[in-house]
Amino acid sequence: MxxxxxxxxxxxxxxxxxxxxxxxxxxxxxxxxxxxxxxxxxxxxxxxxxxxxxxxxxxxxxxxxxxxxxxxxxxxxxxxxxxxxxxxxxxxxxxxxxxxxxxxxxxxxxxxxxxxxxxxxxxxxxxxxxxxxxxxxxxxxxxxxxxxxxxxxxxxxxxxxxxxxxxxxxxxxxxxGSARGLLSTHLHSDGRHGDILQVDGGAGSTGGTGVVRMAGREVFKHAVTKLASAVDEALAANGLGHDDVAWLVPHQANIRIIEAMGRKLHLGLDRVVVTVDRHANTSAASIPLALAEATRDGRIKPGELVLMEAIGGGLTWGAALARF
Structure with missing residues (x-):
């Protein structure tokens, strides 16, 4: 080891x-x-x-x-x-x-x-x-x-x-020397697409907070392709395949995106942690909230491989692999 x-x-x-x-x-x-x-x-x-x-x-x-x-x-x-x-x-x-x-x-x-x-x-x-x-x-x-x-x-x-x-x-x-823990993380961003998902204000620009603005169709189009790429990157970096993943814990933005990523990994929804129905999109909190729920109710078990992925304003996107 x-x-x-x-x-x-x-x-x-x-x-x-x-x-x-x-x-x-x-x-x-x-x-x-x-x-x-x-x-x-x-x-x-x-x-x-x-x-x-x-x-x-x-x-x-x-x-x-x-x-x-x-x-x-x-x-x-x-x-x-x-x-x-x-x-x-x-x-x-x-x-x-x-x-x-x-x-x-x-x-x-x-x-x-x-x-x-x-x-x-x-x-x-x-x-x-x-x-x-x-x-x-x-x-x-x-x-x-x-x-x-x-x-x-x-x-x-x-x-x-x-x-x-x-x-x-x-x-x-x-x-x-542990076999558990974070195996790898993979981060990306592309500032050319920042305007399709943004908050239209800030202390250094408008002097106020601003509100969320989103071009939904554009975000969806980027989400599916970019998340799939990040998932493949994470698995390839560790010499793993889709069958090795026990659980997908995705960012909880939209059930359609979540289902698309499950299909990409050949995982049924029974192997995907879904909280979007009850929590909606809690942005940076969505993955750790889902992790907390799935570890405390016993779904995620020691030794299992968990894949996390997210996309957000920036555009930013990424994936992380962890063995629990």
Whole structure:
């Protein structure tokens, strides 16, 4: 067995706000020209969670981190770094990661945010794993936390019905010579397509937050081809085939994209972790939330190979392979 250090997912955790809103409730509350049937047919979404007043990316992220640490049998003293993927930070600074670090009582190491939209968790996982491999950290909390309900245009039914709030986290622990852990991560971006999925404002441009804008058909077209390429890249890099994958844990954007990726891997939906129907698209939080659900209910078992993939604004996309 190799003596190389690998980042092992030792614990997972998730947090969803208490308020769960159905499609019908959303249509009435926001006076939207849409129906439950229209939303379900096009997206697979039936419900989503919205943050309460006072709930933020950092408060939700801290709750998810506490759950991940508890599952790992770890404490604040074991945390060397906190890396948060978010498009909805509490503030420009301090970082959401620093706020979570403070809330957890972590008094050493470092914390920072990372911006890669819906692909953010894959990016953050890659950075954390690299730090573990070179010995810069031994225990890293990797978090995706979003409050998209605060950056939606409620007059645009093409976007406002798609998103929800929540946070997910994993605790990566260094384990020398382990067969478990992250095998590889594969990151990509193409800024030429940034305008097809964006937030149309920011502190450095408009002086305000802005709202989500999306060219849905264009995003879908890129999603299927780019995610398939990233999946093939990840498997080829490890000398593995589709049959080796036990579980696909995709970014939860749209059931049609999720089903297409399942077919690509020859996996039925019974081997794909799907939460989009209940969570909607929680952006960088969607993969860690799905991981937390599937590890805690026993679906993902020790030794199984899990493939994660995502695409988001930037455009950004990527994949990660991990053995649990």
């Amino acid at each position: 190799s003596s190389a250090i690998r980042g092992v997912i030792a614990g997972t955790g998730g947090y969803l706000p208490a308020r769960s809103v159905s499609n019908d409730e959303l249509a009435v509350e926001k006076n939207l020209d849409t129906t439950d049937a229209w939303i379900v047919e096009r997206t697979g979404i039936r419900r989503r969670h919205f943050a309460a007043e006072g709930e933020t990316a950092s408060s939700m992220g801290a709750a998810a981190c506490r759950a991940a640490l508890a599952q790992a049998g770890a404490s604040a003293a074991d945390v060397d770094a906190v890396i948060v993927a978010t498009a909805t930070p509490d503030s420009a600074f301090p970082s959401t990661a620093a706020r979570i670090q403070g809330a957890l009582g972590v008094t050493r190491g470092f914390a920072f945010d990372l911006s890669a939209a819906c692909t953010g968790f894959i990016y953050a996982l890659s950075v954390a794993d690299a730090m573990i491999r070179i010995g810069q950290a031994r225990g890293v909390l990797v978090v995706g936390a979003e409050v998209y309900s605060r950056i939606l245009d409620w007059s645009d039914r093409g976007t406002c019905v798609l998103f929800g709030d929540g946070a997910g986290a994993v605790f990566l622990r260094a384990e020398p």
